[in-house]
Structures are given as structure tokens and as C-alpha cells.
Amino acid sequence: MSITIETLTGTDIVPILPDLARLRITVFxxxxxxxxxxxxxxxxxxxLYVRSAGAAVIVARDGARIVGASTCLPMRxxxxxxxxxxxxxxxxxxxxxxxxxxxxxxxxRGHGLGVRFFEERERHALATSTADFxxxxxxxxxxxxxxxxAGATTLHAFWARRGFQPLPGVTCALDWKEPGQTEETSHLLxxxxxxxxxxxxPAVLLQQENAL
Numbered sequence: 001m002s003i004t005i006e007t008l009t010g011t012d013i014v015p016i017l018p019d020l021a022r023l024r025i026t027v028f029x030x031x032x033x034x035x036x037x038x039x040x041x042x043x044x045x046x047x048l049y050v051r052s053a054g055a056a057v058i059v060a061r062d063g064a065r066i067v068g069a070s071t072c073l074p075m076r077x078x079x080x081x082x083x084x085x086x087x088x089x090x091x092x093x094x095x096x097x098x099x100x101x102x103x104x105x106x107x108x109r110g111h112g113l114g115v116r117f118f119e120e121r122e123r124h125a126l127a128t129s130t131a132d133f134x135x136x137x138x139x140x141x142x143x144x145x146x147x148x149x150a151g152a153t154t155l156h157a158f159w160a161r162r163g164f165q166p167l168p169g170v171t172c173a174l175d176w177k178e179p180g181q182t183e184e185t186s187h188l189l190x191x192x193x194x195x196x197x198x199x200x201x202p203a204v205l206l207q208q209e210n211a212l
Contacts, residue, residue: 002062002063003060003061003062003067003108003111003113004060004061005058005059005060005113005116005120006058006059006061007056007057007058007059007120007124008056008057008058008059009055009056009057010050010053011050013046013049013050013055013057014050016057016059016066017043017046017047017050018039018043019066020042020046020057020066020069021037021039021042021043021046022039022042023066023067023068023069023103023105024037024042024046024101024103025037025038025039025042026103026105027103027104027105028101028103029179030106031141031147031148031149031152032138032139032141032148032152032154033139033176034147034178034179035176035177035178036176036177036178036179036180036181037176048073048077048078048079049071049073049100051077052073052074052077054073054074054077054097054128054129055071055072055073055074055077056071056072056073056120056121056124056128057069057070057071058070058071058072058116058117058120058121058124060104060108060113060116060117062108067104067105067107067108068102068103068104068105068108068113068117069101069102069103070099070100070101070102070103070117070118070120070121071099071100071101071102072097072098072099072100072121072124072125072134073097073098073100074093074094074096074097074098074129074131075093075094075096075097075098075131075135076093076094078093078098081172081173081174082098082137082172084172085170085171085172085191086135086170086205089202089204089205090204091202091204091205094130094131095131095132095133096131096132096133096134096135097121097125097129097131097133097134097135097196098134098135098136099118099121099134099135099136100136102114102117102118104117114158115162118162121134122134122194122196125196126196126197131196132195132196132197132199133193133194133195133196133199133201134164134193134194134196135167135191135192135193135194136164136191136192137171137172137189137190137191137192138154138155138189138190138192139187139188139189140171140187140188140189140190159192162194163194163195164192164193164194165192165193165194165201166190166191166192167190167191167192167193167201167205167206168206169207170190170191170205171188171189171190171191172188172189172191173186173187173188173189174186174187174189175187193205
């Protein structure tokens with residue numbers, strides 16, 4: 001297995017948008033996201049990373065084939081639902097760099113590419129912004145969910161090894177259609193955070209009384 005990693009920005013992302021869309025649809029259909037996406041919507045959504053001057057897409061290729069990708073951008077360029085939990089607490093979006101999805105085909109997992117995705121996004125954030133923190137959110141699923149595969153576990157331990165801690169009560173809600181559904185439904189996502197520089201996590205993000 002000979003994998004190359006490349007960081008793309010701006011219009012260099014445009015030629016790979018169809019491949020990124022297909023990859024997201026394939027991977028996010030799996031647990032825990034259970035996302036039933038379509039190519040047209042995905043390419044429109046991914047255009048956000050082309051328009052944001054500070055965004056990047058980290059691409060993993062096996063030869064010419066894109067087998068994984070990871071995204072990041074300044075939080076100020078993210079959708080309202082992502083920014084709101086921070087801005088509603090009086091924090092500036094400029095202090096945060098948002099790590100979007102990491103998607104990797106199953107055959108390529110367990111070879112350190114997930115670690116590389118975090119490393120390359122942190123490198124990009126530090127080189128191109130003054131953000132003090134990296135953050136991302138992940139869908140919350142009940143332990144007894146009927147679609148949960150046997151033996152499935154969360155990635156919380158992996159994220160902790162990357163230096164990310166959960167933010168109890170800091171959540172957002174996003175709508176998407178799951179396989180077998182005809183309409184979109186609301187999904188609750190929890191945030192995780194890591195200091196990129198030598199600054200403590202704002203206390204307002206750690207207040208347990210905000211927990212849902």
C-alpha cells in the first residue's frame with residue numbers, strides 16, 4: 001500500500017469535488033452517521049471549502065485514486081449552526097479553527113491515516129490562522145440504537161490521544177436523511193476541542209450546567 005497525502009486549497013479543490021462527494025456518501029452512510037446523501041448536494045456543500053480563503057482539504061491517494069479526505073476551515077466561514085454554540089457564549093469565531101469530516105474507505109483504516117489527517121489539519125491551522133483552538137463535532141447516538149453494529153465503539157479514545165477533550169453541553173443540531181427515510185430528521189452533535197497554542201479552553205465552554 002503506497003499512500004500519498006496532499007493538502008489542497010482554493011481552486012485546486014475543484015477538480016476533486018466529484019470524488020470527494022462520492023467518498024463522503026460512501027463513508028457517511030455507515031455507522032454512526034447513517035447519512036443518505038446525493039452527489040449534487042455534496043458538491044454544493046463542498047464548494048464552501050473552495051470559497052473559504054483559509055480552508056483546506058487533506059487528500060489521501062492510493063495511486064491516482066482518492067481513498068480518504070479530511071477538511072478544515074476557519075470557524076468564521078462555517079455554517080451558522082456550527083458557529084452558534086460558541087458565539088452565543090460570547091466567544092469570537094476567529095479564535096477557533098473547525099475540523100470538518102474525515103472520511104476514509106474501510107480497507108485503508110488502521111494504517112495511521114487518521115492521525116495524519118489530524119496532524120496536517122493542525123499544521124494548516126497554525127500556518128494560516130491566528131486561531132487558538134481546533135474544534136469539531138460528532139453525532140451523538142444512543143447505545144441501544146437499532147442500527148448500531150455489534151462491537152461498535154466510539155472514537156473518543158482516539159480523539160483524546162490527539163489531544164481533544166469533550167465539551168459537555170456544547171452541542172449543535174443538523175438535519176439529514178438516513179437510509180430508509182423519506183424526510184430529513186434532526187441529529188444532535190457534541191463538540192470536542194484542543195488548544196492549538198498555549199491558552200486554556202475558555203471556562204464558558206466547560207461549564208457543566210450547560211449540559212443537555
